[in-house]
Amino acid sequence: MKDDLCAAFCHDLEVTSVPAGFAVGTAFQKSDGDHIEFYVIGPDKDGLYRVQDDGATVPYLEACGADLGIQARAEAFSEILSEYDISYDDATFELTSDLLAKDEVPKAGLRLVAALLRLQDLLLMTRDRAENTWVQEAKRDIEKAAGDFVRIEYDAPVSSELSDYPADAVLKANNRMPVALFFGTGDSKVYEALLLQASARHEYHVDIQVVVMLEKDTAVTRKARLRADNHLIVPRYRGAEKDAIGRIMEAATGARPMMH
Numbered sequence: 001m002k003d004d005l006c007a008a009f010c011h012d013l014e015v016t017s018v019p020a021g022f023a024v025g026t027a028f029q030k031s032d033g034d035h036i037e038f039y040v041i042g043p044d045k046d047g048l049y050r051v052q053d054d055g056a057t058v059p060y061l062e063a064c065g066a067d068l069g070i071q072a073r074a075e076a077f078s079e080i081l082s083e084y085d086i087s088y089d090d091a092t093f094e095l096t097s098d099l100l101a102k103d104e105v106p107k108a109g110l111r112l113v114a115a116l117l118r119l120q121d122l123l124l125m126t127r128d129r130a131e132n133t134w135v136q137e138a139k140r141d142i143e144k145a146a147g148d149f150v151r152i153e154y155d156a157p158v159s160s161e162l163s164d165y166p167a168d169a170v171l172k173a174n175n176r177m178p179v180a181l182f183f184g185t186g187d188s189k190v191y192e193a194l195l196l197q198a199s200a201r202h203e204y205h206v207d208i209q210v211v212v213m214l215e216k217d218t219a220v221t222r223k224a225r226l227r228a229d230n231h232l233i234v235p236r237y238r239g240a241e242k243d244a245i246g247r248i249m250e251a252a253t254g255a256r257p258m259m260h
Helices: 002-009 057-063 071-083 102-123 127-146 187-203 222-231 241-253
Strands: 014-018 021-029 035-041 050-052 087-089 094-096 151-156 167-172 179-183 209-213
Touching (some): 127 151, 127 179, 167 241, 179 187, 187 209, 187 222
Parallel strands (some): 179 209
Antiparallel strands (some): 050 094, 151 167
16 A cells, blocks of 8 residues: 555655554645645455545634635635545544545545645635635625624615615615615725715715725725725724624614624
8 A cells, every 4th residue: 555655646655554544644735834644544344445634624724714604715615625526524524535446545645635735725815716705704794793683685776766886785774774885895896885875965865875895904095995984984894893894784773783
């Protein structure tokens, strides 16, 4: 088994016998500098094996901020596992292959290591995907705070008169003016929000509140940020999540929710 694994990896490899099979240390490194390790479990009563990690990969990613409960990351996570024929056991947190014949183990080991390397990319997502991720996080927090008291529609107009100016989200509570929420992923979102407010006030005379949520100050240019701050409600999400969601709920309901 060791010779087969070494031939497949073509790198320094440490293969150690353990009660369940073999522990395999590779020369490949994770983002924290530690070497990637995996286990070959078997043979079972049918002479079959499986390869798996130690169950620490997913908890480590989530501890570093890669929340797999967020749709964007969950989709990327699933795509990587599917590409490399790896399954995730959410009870043991282990990433594991299907059952394998002995001669399939080296290639399966390579696939697992490739998957483990790719999973590190979840900590280094592109700007576009990162933007999408924070928006997903914010939506989840808003929905949790809204509960049964605030109705939320996504990509919708705040009123029938303003159908030409859809907001990223519309929040409606009983006996309150609706809130049009824009996620400030760029200057264009700020200007869409300002245009909606101007149209509501001066053209259609509709009472609404307009909110632009920024991930952080640098999400838009200084010029756009100053205009937003002067005319709109502009919470900053990253690093002040509870306060940002509280400001949105206050606009929608007239009171800040109790958030834990």
